[in-house]
Amino acid sequence: MSKHHVTTTINGEAVEFLCETQETLLDVLRNTLNLTGSKEGCASGDCGACSVIADGTLVCSCLMLGVEAEGRSITTVEGIADGEKLHPIQQKFLEHAALQCGFCTPGFIVAAKALLDANPNPTEEEARYWLAGNLCRCTGYDKIIRAVMDAAAELRGEARAA
């Protein structure tokens, strides 16, 4: 069977690719487009390491087919920074030591971006429930939550949160 031709937008750029019917968006990103920032931790939508934003919605790219990207706008971790300039969420992850091995980090950065796009002023509990779809085995989440809350404060233009 021939492959599907998909036309989409990834990180603001027009992209075309060919994929098999059953290929996930994650496999397309990683194996066809060499965007390996999105990780495969489970391939079942349980760990969030493959999180991307599709037309404003946070999704696990392992649960989305490559063909479903047709006509959509996809943001991956590679599209969060503005060129050389890190996004405040990325900067706060560094400052708060919110990563240890760094494998879950791309998914958390993308999920946190989606959270703060939807809710610029989350409570700690809201942040914890929003990020409950992303597993981290290293940090115990403490510093991740602090980084996200601090990034939210900065994005709102407030002074550094306590």
Next chain:
Amino acid sequence: MNYIVPQSELKIVGTSPVRPDGVDKVTGRATFGADMALAGMIWGKVKRSPHAHARIVSIDTSKAMALAGVKAVVTAADFPEIPNEEAFVGEGPMNFRDLSRNCMARDKALYEGHAVAAVAASTQAIAEQAVDLIEVTYEVLPHVIDVEAAMAPDAPVLHPDMFTAGIEPKPTRPSNIAKRVSFAKGDVDAGFAEAEVIVEGRYTTQPVHQAYIEPHACVAQVATDGQAQIYSSTQGQFMVRAYSAKILGWEIANLRSFPLEIGGGFGGKTVVYLEPLALKLAQKSGRPVKMMMTREDVFRASGPTSGAVIEVKIGAKRDGAIVAAREVLKYQAGAFAGSPIGPGCMCGLAMYDIPNVDVVGYDVVSNRPKVAAYRAPGAPITSFAVESAMDDLARKLAIDPLALREMNGVRDGSKTHYGVTHKDIGFLPVLEAARNHPHWKAPLKPGQGRGVACGFWFNIGGESSGAVHVNEDGSVSVVSGNPDIGGSRASMAMMAAEVLGIPVEQVRPIVGDTASIGFSFLTGGSRVTFATGMAVTQAAERVVEQLKTRAAQIWEIPAEAVEWKDGKAWPAGLNAGAFEPLSLAQIALKAGRTGGPISSEVSLNAQGAGAGFGCHICDVEVDAETGQVKILRYTAVQDVGKAIHRAYVEGQIQGGAAQGIGWALNEEYIYDTKGRMENAGFLDYRVPVASDLPLIEAVIVEVPNPRHPFGVRGVGEVPIVPPMAAVANAIRSATGLRMPDLPMSPPKICAALDAAAGAKAA
């Protein structure tokens, strides 16, 4: 030199700079195991046993080989038979025959998920199809999963040549008990006779997986002259090289092992699974081969740590002085011998000075995946039992649980039941810090409970190499042989920068491959900041000596007349002459004319790792309707010797505590009647998520380890030891229930609450 000085005299060590590999990791640029690709690469896939225990009658690979796109198939027949050869590597015994047979089953499949064959094909889809086309004929054998069932005289025997070691005379029949170990001190019967208060209990823990988020992955390539490269996500590139060479029967020098970024290990990536298979497939196919485990593969075929049954009995005088303790531990090893029973027998009672002790342990095989190291291997299991019993003892004596531990806790000079005398330890300062923490005194609301528990780990040193190179422009490269799991690049750079007296940003730390740096034992046992840090510190000191010599040459004065301060060479005193100080960069610029490159590599075998102690305080609330335990507040106190990078030390402590909370409340393997795991995924094997946990406060205590230049003790292992008992003791406090079986999941809590209510009503 010794840098054990007040924090005010340190410029870099003890602060929390942004980690040098941080930007790569927040932007998705870092290359982890599965991110590696080579030109012409094909894909490998493992065929796994669907049976828990089966004889492999035959394997027919002809249909798979005939499939278009399949480039190679391997089975055990492609690997040499490895003789029974035991080596002690790092934290536990390793038998290379078993390792080889764990990577690829020979004669028998010993657990569901055991590799029986592997294929390489041009696409992942073809490789998967080919796996299905491999025909394996099995003779299914009776299996055994539970540890005590495996010890029963009529249990199915996994290895007909396994006769329990450590028993005299040698048993006449094979069994699943690989080994019996024992430790004794004093006269335990006399001790119990003297005791006025005795507590005892039987505790069980479940095997839990390290559950690193990154599945195992590697890429291998082999040239026709036998030169091979392996790129993998591992805790030790030298381990991958040694083990793969052993299993393949290759010479070590022909194999170059490159460590990629590692997406969590916690001990689980201290062995090989895929690497020898990928190398063999690459050799047979003549193509680079990439292999990745699925999450299901990870659960069914790698890790976990042991489940266990522990019986513990402690006797004390009425004033709280403990006079006797007895422990019997039965640890599951999985399909091959080698549970962490040794540390299990040592760690639980290592924290208390008890005159009469008797500990017996059993290493037991059953039809489960072979256990791998998991953070403080063996210690959390035994401490769940001992620290629960300590809580019961405190209640029975009506003594504050911290006071009971303060009274009996080990100090310098206390001799353990396994023969070692504690030295330069910080257990009592840890207990004091816990007592003085506001958490300990904070009021509880009705229905809430507070628990406390302690933990111990030896920490290890071992063989390490570190190199410091001064570059032409005065920047500095630091090379180590240890994969960076939790921020060790940062701590290496910081120690080097402190010694050199330059900003940490001027130092670039690199993790070298096996051809780029001297041998280094793997990242594990909380050894890297201690041992590799020692090598890096010494290498930096040697570089300082060279820098001083070069400055002396430039100034034409004796080297002794130069001192190094703030990253610059200075004339030492007025007699040395009046010279403007020379910076590291200025000296580097002239290196070519003063003797050539300035660099040093130090390889050493670090001794004197300082033992670590922790004390955790946990508050819970139990939902009587659902059985759910909510962690309200959690404080983890630990002696770390010296925190090099404070934030990453805190992170290690918080992460270890979170893993322990998962072990306490949720994590377990569920098997069906055929010995097949039913919850091999993150939906059903439930690790803690962000909404399960409160902020975890890490309290750093610093009692310096005099055998490290900065006073470092290992940090990463201790924090997973106390949580299970801390949570159990908090549940006991909140509900009156002593929960002896892990995990303390909602069904178990509900059943215990119902039973207690029934008992009350009756």
